[in-house]
Amino acid sequence: METCVRHPDRPTGVRCARCERPACPECLREAPVGYQCVDCVQEGQRTQRRPVTIAGAELGSRLVVVPVIVVINIAVFAFNAYQAQSISHNELSQSFVDWVLAPVLVQNGEWWRLVTSGFLHIGFTHLALNMVSLWIIGRELELVFGRLRFLTLYLVSLLGGSAAVYILSASGAAGASGAIYGLMGALLVTVIRLKLPLGQVIAVIVLNLALSFSGLLAISWEAHIGGLVTGAAVGVGFLYPPARIRNQVQTATVIGVLVVLVGLMAGLGSLQVVDL
Incomplete structure (x- = not known):
């Protein structure tokens, strides 16, 4: 049986829907389609474009x-x-x-x-x-x-x-x-x-x-x-x-x-x- 890529001592039969690597339940997060491993979730957050205003400022900025x-x-x-x-x-x-x-x-x-x-x-x-x-x-x-x-x-x-x-x-x-x-x-x-x-x-x-x-x-x-x-x-x-x-x-x-x-x-x- 395959083991989790982050925890080799944990056997698992589940794979990440994005990278298809085996992952244990602790390392999976619910996604719009299936489940993704924490590495793919973090990568998606880094590459996702944040919405901006008409001037190009990121929404949700704190007043400084x-x-x-x-x-x-x-x-x-x-x-x-x-x-x-x-x-x-x-x-x-x-x-x-x-x-x-x-x-x-x-x-x-x-x-x-x-x-x-x-x-x-x-x-x-x-x-x-x-x-x-x-x-x-x-x-x-x-x-x-x-x-x-x-x-x-x-x-x-x-x-x-x-x-x-x-x-x-x-x-x-x-x-x-x-x-x-x-x-x-x-x-x-x-x-x-x-x-x-x-x-x-x-x-x-x-x-x-x-x-x-x-x-x-x-x-x-x-x-x-x-x-x-x-x-x-x-x-x-x-x-x-x-x-x-x-x-x-x-x-x-x-x-x-x-x-x-x-x-x-x-x-x-x-x-x-x-x-x-």
Whole structure:
């Protein structure tokens, strides 16, 4: 009598339905057709293609990027407040002064402010509103886009908002709203791509843009418009390519958007800053 390939001391009259090797009951698992040995089951799990979203992200991924970004923003705010010895006036800290987006200083070579300013907030209310918005919008988008694509979308949108401030405004700016508006733009593209109802998303975007231009609050409309347009552009490049060339098109989209942003900043400079 044949013996189990994994347990030579165990005689068996049963074979694996896939590899046809003899196997004892302990080494067999129920399959759609018959029984398979544990080796074939493991091999099937390795070679089986996992379902992906329209952006190419694996379904069922755990949320990671959004919580990390929230923690980073809170940590930066806490550091600013500690330096300033004030929660309500954390903008008086040296780190805030060194990182805030000031077009005249960016024009003089301090380019890091285009990114660092996106992690600064003026007062706790500003921080809370942006982090709540990030949590609400970002959770769904991270699952659709996947961790790396979502992080790329967030950072490129942040840069798009900062680029618009640099080109169009002479005053400084701080906050994650440029990146969050980028997420709104990508969310709009996602809803269109999935052919879902547009009413709520458009209403939220229009309401927020109306507040941006109302003059009632100290809001940087330049960052909002720049982030929104950039996020929508990245969203189109991430969500619409066919699966066979998805990765190439997504990479080209990011590079293309970055080239455009850098080109606009280098070519136009800060239109509101006068060289002395």
